[in-house]
Amino acid sequence: MHLEYQVFEADFVNAGAASSAIKKTLKQLNVNPQIVKRVVVALYEAEVNAIAHAYGGMIYADIEADKIIVKVVDKGPGIPDIEWAMQEGNSTASPEVRNMGFGAGMGLPNIRKNVDRLDVQSTVGVGTTVEMEVHF
């Protein structure tokens, strides 16, 4: 099953809509609730990142019999130092993002804790792709 969702820059009102839709789909497919929670927490952090830090982007989810692969592809500005961004507490979040309860530098570390595979590729001026895989 292939699912696609578009997310828009600074669209905080709808932040989480894609994650919520994927959560409902996984529940309908009777995926173990603990696995669903891991997928959704990681995806939600990535979705918020694309809305809060990037110029929006696309979320692609491929659900197979034994795993889900989610790719969040944003439109930039890209992460200059991924290693720095992966450390807890490091953030470039705006005050608006912090007012939403995010932006404490927990996003990427939270994603890493919840997935079986994480690949973050970023090119400054082009964008960031976060690919995550969770096994059922």
Place this chain on the structure above:
Amino acid sequence: MTLKEIADLLEAKVLCGHDRLNEEHETAFASDLMSDVLTLGDYNPVILTGLCNMQTIRTCEMGNLDIIVLVRRKKASEEMIEEAEDEGMVVMECDFSMFKACGLLFKAGMLPIF
């Protein structure tokens, strides 16, 4: 404690989930940072927060957390209440500070999850 006892202790107004007030809960977690709320693993503690916007509801939905106490006189919007009702959540508003609300619950026997 039952959710009714929690609401009474905190002098809180229950906005939705009235049908669940007899449920017993023994743990609570307090944070204004939603990324922290997302780190709670399989626990479903009562969430106390002063963050009051749609992300409060969405974050709890993502984390399978369905009991929210809004502290510091924060008022939920109609949109938040509708979303919480759709998710079957219990949401309360409490005029106390986070410190006072946590202190009262701790004194009454509610437990931290770590």
